[in-house]
Amino acid sequence: MTADTTRAATAQGLRLTLRGATLGRTGAPVLDGIDLDVVPGEILAVVGPSGCGKSTLLRTLAGLLPALGGEVTEDGAPVTGPRAERALVFQDDALLPWRTVRANVELPLAIRGVGRAERRARAGEWLSRVGLAEHAGKLPHRISGGQRQRVQLARALAAGPRAVLMDEPFGALDAQTRAGMQQLLVEVLRGSGATVVFVTHDVDEALFLGDRVALLPGGRVLPVPRPRERAAHTDPVTVALRREVLESLTPLS
Structure with a gap:
């Protein structure tokens, strides 16, 4: 691992904060006066009924959608637009079909001006971590849906973001593949320091992944008991x- 990669892997996560924030589009707010504080390095799972503003929240934190009112900050500074330190992961893997698996993972590094040798080394490291080293030269259509999501995860983390914003990334996967991706996410994030906001409609997924769970539209936040184990779902507290x-x-009326 290079010194640059080591620094990226140990960077402290961003603190993401909303204070009295109204979110949505002009004339069509979906969240009003929400307060939320995402602690550096935690996984905050976000759940809520359809149409409550989960994706809107994520896009606002990503800097893709400006708040209509209130404050949205990262480490105390206003979020004014997208930044490389905030990576966004969608349910659709969004891989470029004409680029190989390795080239897709290298893409955000190339955009940041990282040299070719360093890009290749870092992409290879992350593909190994997600178990896809042997597929590096393939095009996306030659690998499975679960594997494409692994590529997307590697691409998001290769550039060493301080926050990863995930919008139901495993929603289209079958149950077995989804469980494997959940476990993989926990493993690859361990030690990264990144803050994660993970939107899901699956309550069991939220309780397995999240250190805390935020309930929309109100924004109430609940701590999740640990250790993080599948068997914990039978514990009376859980x-x-x-x-x-x-x-x-x-459901919202």
């Missing part, structure tokens, strides 16, 4: 938390 989260998912 059962009660799951019930509380499910009760918050009443």
